[in-house]
Amino acid sequence: MTEPSEKDLEFLTRLKDILTSNLSNEDFGVSELADAVNMSRSNLLRRVKKAAGVSVSQFIRDFRLSKAFIMLQESDVTVSEVSYAVGFGSTSYFTKCFRELYGFPPGEAAQYAKNHEEIVRRRSSIKKYTFAGLLVLAVAALIYAGITYFQGTPESGLTYGKSIAVLPFVNNSNDVGNTYFVNGLMESVLNDLQKIEELKVVSRTSVEQYRNNPKSMTAIGDELRVTYLVEGSGQKVGDQIVLNVQLIHAAMDIPIWSEEFRRDASDVFELQKEISKIITQFIEVMVTPEEEERINKRYTNNLIAYDYFLQGFEALNNSKTQVDLEVSVEIFAKAIKEDSAYSRAYAAIAMAYYYMDVFQANKTHLDDLNYFADQALLYDDELAQGLIAKSLYYRTKGDCERAIPYLEKALVYNPNSGLALNFMSDIYALCLPDTEKYLIHALKGLEINTIASDSATTSINYMHVSNALVQNGFVEEAEHFIKISKKFDPSNIFADYLEAYILYARDQDLQATRERLEKTLARDTTRLDVLQEVAKVCYYQRDWKSSYAYFRSFVDARDRLNLAIFKNIDGEIAYVFDKVGKTKESKKFMVSYREFIDVNPNFSKDLDMAMYQSYIGETEKAMQLFETYSKDPRVNYWSLLFLDSEPLLDNIRETEDFKALFQSMTSSFWERHEALEKTLGIIELY
Incomplete structure (x- = not known):
């Protein structure tokens, strides 16, 4: 990171003054700090990242801890008193954060040094050493600050909490037929660690790309966003197992534990459990009795x-x-x-x-x-x-x-099952739409499946997060992730047209959105999903002639291929066909739309029925249905962007009752958005 400018230093000093005034207020976080300096969360994030090289939440946390360090020099204050004085509502969490930053518990602060800045300077200036010099480095560090592992280097400057990746184990045997056995040992260690809730464990699919990969441990750690890496190599010779395992602090590229195991094959189950236990002890992760019981469980003795x-x-x-x-x-x-x-x-x-x-x-x-x-x-x-x-x-x-x-x-x-998280996000995205749950599971899934086994799957994973973000109103963040998605797979057409809508959410320019979607459609004119999206944008523009042309192509292809897809848009098709004089066909599509509503299990059923009732002139029923829909906490951002111009709602859209409901729905959405932002710290994903 480059040295901060004088203006940056002045800005950071201003932030510290504000934090000092709110030091004991545990509820004073990123949003409150942004309000205090009259900035959006995203702008504050970028400014702090540029000036201090850390996220806003880390800047706040480290500032509180630095104040705590000074207070702990006074012999008459307890750790508990200090933790509350600097805005930590939990003493145990304060102790955890203090240890992670300084390398020793707060109760021992006075023993090691009086100068907070000197400790931070020395800890951040430790550079990578060769393996031959590792012992000297470790001893010196232990004498200096009582620490067991380190928190960053100038090269990466990053650690990622209690997080780990188990890299593919290497088969040291000349017999390639033993590879499955060595992989099984790796899988067993991974499976045990995944059962620990306090530990983030990256999936096997994310680490497989590093088999025979020459990248440094620091680079791998940053790409996977983990603090620790497990490396292993071994072989099975007859009834003997030889296994070498080491636990590495990725940011420092330093092994903090390594051991060679020589065991009888009959001891393989105990060996696996022993390795998992040693790893959790070294990284000081909390394992509950229930988790330990599940880890120790044997699936077979045969x-x-x-x-x-x-x-x-x-x-x-x-x-x-x-x-x-x-x-x-x-x-x-x-x-x-x-x-x-x-x-x-x-x-x-x-x-x-x-x-x-x-x-x-x-x-x-x-x-x-x-x-x-x-x-x-x-x-x-x-x-x-x-x-x-x-x-x-x-x-x-x-x-x-x-x-x-x-x-x-x-x-x-x-808790670290990437499969379970992916299937959950899929259900909440498509089968039982729930934008908040979709986002929560998509984010957690991305943590576990940071990089999939191929670039196309990785692109889809980032695309899902982007989609979930924009549906919850996080437009800037969605744009950030959709760019990552397209970088992994420029041919991902789903990402292409999702980006068009994200940019619409940002600029609300329908014509620009239409042009982007038409460009996407030109890449592959057989894509019916894109074709109907272009038709819908023309529909919202009330360009009936163009919308009809696109819908006509879509309907003809759907019939020709005998596909029962996108029946939810038959109401829009009916509306457009009616506008261009295709009355008979319009009635057929409106009947189809009503049939779709009857079997639709989702909460959007009320909205679909409201649009149908509005179209046929049953305005009182339409308003009742729209009121029910507007109060549902699963309403997503697209509703706010499009419903106030939805043609199917024309018969009620200009009424005062509709406008009041729409305004109430909008206010409720943004209240949920702010609550979710505080819960997840969305901006920190940058």
Whole structure:
């Protein structure tokens, strides 16, 4: 980071004066500071990031802690008193933050140094050392400040709290056939760590790209946004296992623990648990008794069944075709033959059957998915993989309400399950729309799946976060993430037209939005999703002739391909067709729209029916339905942007009652937006 300018220093001094005046107020956070300096949160973020190189929340936290450091020099104050005096409502959280910043607990502050700035300067000036000099560095650091690990370097300057990634283990054997076994050891350690709620654990798909990758640990840590990395290598020779594992502080590129294990193959289960326990102890993560019990659980005691399971898991992870999936099922079946109560094997077969059907119109393996999910839960009703499989059975059937409780339980037993988080965000985005829950799960999913196994999937992950952000009114943040999405995959047309709408949310220029969408459509004229989006923008412009031309192309293609898609826009099609004199066809589409409303399970049913009733002249019924919709907490930002110009609502849109309801709906939305912003610290995602 470059040195701050004189103007930047003056700005930071102003912020510190404001924070000093509100030091004991634990509710004085980013939003309050932004209000105090008459800036938006996003502008404050950028200004502080430029001047101080940290987020606003970190700037506030570190300032409070620096004041605490000074107070702790006084012998007559307790840690608890200081924590409340500097705005921490929880002494335990204050202690955690203090230790993370300084490397020692607040109760020991007076022992190590009197000068706060000197400690911070020395801690931030430690540079990377060669492995040969590591011991000297560690001893010197321990003597100086009683610290076990470090919080940053000038190269990256970043740590990411209690977060970790388990990198692919290396097979040291000349026998490539042992790779599945070494990968299984890595998977077991990963699976154990994922069960700890206090620890953020990056998914296997995100780390797979670093197999045989020459990047530095610091670079990998920054890309995955984790503080710690686990590296491993090993081999199995006959009945002997040799495994080398090290825990690395990524920002410093320094191992803080490494060990070689030589064990009998029969001790493999104990070895896996031992490694997980050592790691959690070194990074001082809190493991609850319930989490420890789940970590210590054995899914099988049968080594032959376990070996088959690892082979099947390797086949499942590397599958690219239906045949590959069928092979994995056959191997898992061998594991179950050896141990008929092997819950993990049952769950794995269920997932294989799900993937066999996922892109098929005819779901031929639905019963298999259900049976094996039930078998997994029969032998272990807390198995996250079994719960996810059962949820997918209901999701595939279209019964999302019954799918959700299984995913919620899966996240209780495995808080870092990327699969569960992704499926939850999918449900709240498409099946049971709920913008707030969509955003919460999409954000958490992105933390776990920072980088997917390929750029296209990574692009989609960022696109989902962008979509969830804009639906909750976070336009600048949505624009930021959609740019990342397009950077990973410039060919992502979904991202292309989502960006067009995000820019509309920013500028509210329908003509510019139309031109962007037409440009996107020109990239692939077969994309019916984009075609109907262009038609809708023309509809909102009340350019009936152009809207009809696009809708006509869409309807003809939909009929030709015999697709029952986008039935929710048949009301708009009916309206446009009526405007251009296609009365007979218009009536047919309005009937279709009414049929769609009748089977629509979503909360938007009230809005759809309000638009239908408004169109046919039943204005009193339309107003009642719109009132019900306007009070629903799941209303998203698109409603605010488009409903006050919605042609289907023309018969009620200019009434005073409608305007009052629309204004109330708008106020409620922004109140929820502000509450969500405080809860999640959305801006800090930059």
